[in-house]
Amino acid sequence: MENELFINNIGTMFEPTGYAKANRHIISEWIQHGVRVRYTPIHHEVVRVPLGNEQESLLNSLIHTPLPGRHLSFFHYPAAYFTRRDHSYYIGMTMYECSRIPFTWSKRCNMMDELWVPSEFNRVSFIKSGVLPYKIRVMPYGVDTSMFAPGKAPLSIPRQRSxxxxxxxxxxxxxxxxxxxxxxxxxxxxxxxxxxxxxxxxxxxxxxxxxxxxxxxxxxxxxxxxxxxxxxxxxxxxxxxxxxxxxxxxxxxxxxxxxxxxxxxxxxxxxxxxxxxxxxxxxxxxxxxxxxxxxxxxxxxxxxxxxxxxxxxxxxxxxxxxxxxxxxxxxxxxxxxxxxxxxxxxxxxxxxxxxxxxxxxxxxxxxxx
The missing domain is CATH 3.40.50.2000 (Glycogen Phosphorylase B;)
Structure with missing residues (x-):
């Protein structure tokens, strides 16, 4: 247990959003590397992406993963919702689409021990908005290059042209x-x-x-x-x-x-x-x-x-x-x-x-x- 890595993942997993999609892929990869993940939904996910039975069962089971006292918290969601629920080390992962971020976001980002953003664009915009530079790390997102690849059967679209x-x-x-x-x-x-x-x-x-x-x-x-x-x-x-x-x-x-x-x-x-x-x-x-x-x-x-x-x-x-x-x-x-x-x-x-x-x-x- 000493060498095991325990993560409390706070956010969404099943919704048709970029945050949930990224979370599914990141968490699934971590589990394959032996990380013990507990999933804490930030709210009830009413609209859900259809997943395979095995994947859905695995991700749903993470809600019940027991957490030891010594764990890391990974809050993966818009920063407006960032909170601290215990004394663990908190990493917030978020992003924003404008030249700066709202003042309330800056305050909540600075509540985190560490802040991850996917792009250099956000590193700059968050610092300009008052987030402490030493807390920020750029952690790029990815893409499923086996799922999204050329040569797959196309979708039939009514009224489509050449x-x-x-x-x-x-x-x-x-x-x-x-x-x-x-x-x-x-x-x-x-x-x-x-x-x-x-x-x-x-x-x-x-x-x-x-x-x-x-x-x-x-x-x-x-x-x-x-x-x-x-x-x-x-x-x-x-x-x-x-x-x-x-x-x-x-x-x-x-x-x-x-x-x-x-x-x-x-x-x-x-x-x-x-x-x-x-x-x-x-x-x-x-x-x-x-x-x-x-x-x-x-x-x-x-x-x-x-x-x-x-x-x-x-x-x-x-x-x-x-x-x-x-x-x-x-x-x-x-x-x-x-x-x-x-x-x-x-x-x-x-x-x-x-x-x-x-x-x-x-x-x-x-x-x-």
Whole structure:
């Protein structure tokens, strides 16, 4: 027992979110290395990702793992929820999508003994916001390079055309859906054999209807009444990883004019699948994405993410440059295939979950000693 490493993992594990997905992969890797993990859910997870019976059973069993007095606590969730529940050594892992973090986040981050962020972008933004520099370590996330890989059977998508731009994102302002839809409809005519697929999620059928109405409204403001080339794929049910992998394999290019990211898992999954990627030239994904392995949308300025807190800025990606890049990727398939190949090499060689978890585990063993 003296040499065993015990971790109290606080956060989410089963939800269709980036935090939960990262937590599942990291914890699963640690268990394979003999770490004893107790899972403490931060709340009841109502909406859950479908998992295999064996994996779900294993992860559910972690709630009952007994913890000795000497253990480490790994709080993996947005920092607004960070608390200390005992006298163990607390590591908080979190991220934020703006140029700075809220004041309440800074206070809660400083409550931790150590803070992990996945990107250099966040290391800088957290320090600028008052988090003590000596507490911060950059611990990159990874991607499942065997699940997200080229050559898998594609998903059948109704109304899909010969060439498909794909975006997988939550349906909110930060992801730049307004910029994406208007850029696509302004650049490509309805007669071209090209479509844009937007995969998102919703809580109700009414919410899906509102999402479609929002897309139609953007189209009208762009002077387009015909939205048949924009395909909304939204569902109340969560998708399996296998379904997502099939979706990526049904596309020709991944595009996300995001206003800010704390990591950007979907871009990394698209790169692992071998897709050329178009995304904004700002925030966390610059740790692994650049002009050699992706297409970077120029930033035309910065605006407050919320008018009530003008200190927190995010980017305004250039719609005109996005239009140019989408057209360029469509008309230069040989070049984009080569760049996509470099992108897949980047993530498979440097950003597997195995490597990510091993890096974290090395630090945990240092602390434990």
């Amino acid at each position: 060439y498909t731009f794909l975006s997988v994102c939550s349906f909110d302002e930060r992801k730049g859906i307004d910029t994406l839809v208007s850029a696509f409809l302004e650049e490509f005519t309805a007669s071209e054999d090209i479509c844009l697929v937007i995969k998102t999620r919703a809580s109700t059928e009414d919410e899906i209807a509102r999402q479609q109405a929002y897309i139609d409204q953007i189209a009208l403001s762009s002077g387009n009444k015909d939205t048949t080339s924009v395909i909304l794929v939204s569902s109340i049910q969560s998708w399996t990883e296998e379904e997502l992998a099939a979706l990526y394999n049904s596309a020709n290019c991944y595009v996300l004019p995001t206003r800010g990211e704390g990591w950007n898992l979907t871009v990394m999954e698209a790169m692992a699948t071998g897709l050329p990627v178009i995304t904004t030239n700002w925030s966390a994904h610059l740790d692994f994405l650049n002009d050699t392995n992706g297409y970077m949308i120029s930033v035309q300025g910065f605006v407050p993410s919320n008018p009530s807190n003008p200190r927190l800025m995010w980017a305004v990606p250039s719609k005109n440059h996005l239009k140019q890049l989408m057209r360029y990727v469509y008309t230069h398939p040989s070049e984009t295939a080569m760049k996509a190949h470099v992108g897949r090499q980047t993530v498979t060689e440097r950003y597997s979950w195995k490597r990510s978890a091993a890096n974290m585990l090395h630090r945990l063993r240092e602390i434990s000693r």
